[in-house]
Amino acid sequence: MENPQDLEQSLNALQQKFKDSLPKRLDDISVQWNKVLTSAENIVDNIGELHRCIHSITGSAGIFGADKVGNDARNLELVVKTITERDSLPNPEEQTKINQLLDTLIATGTTWNP
Secondary structure (H helix, E strand, O other), X not given: OOOHHXXXXXXXXXXXXHHHHHHHHHHHHHHHHHHHHHOHHHHHHHHHHHHHHHHXXXXXXHHHOOHHHHHHHHHHXXXXXXXXXXXXXXXXXXXXXXXXXXXXXXXHHHHOOO
């Protein structure tokens, strides 16, 4: 069994790896959101992929101690999930809400430190 210092170093390394992955993951969400807004022909696939990208952060953030990141991702995910279940374009109110929640998630994700 590893000693506590080794475990702490391992956890720190995993947290740093998660932090390093956040910019790309947040960019992927932004790109996917843009696809939702600009391509009505693949709306079901695009919204599904947007939901998957957000859900992956929601599910993993808490594991790495990024609770605020996870909470912000969850808030965004809940709005997107509603649209996913409906299989239609987001209405203007939903678009505004998603833009606000995405901005919040990006701000939180880029300033979070393990």
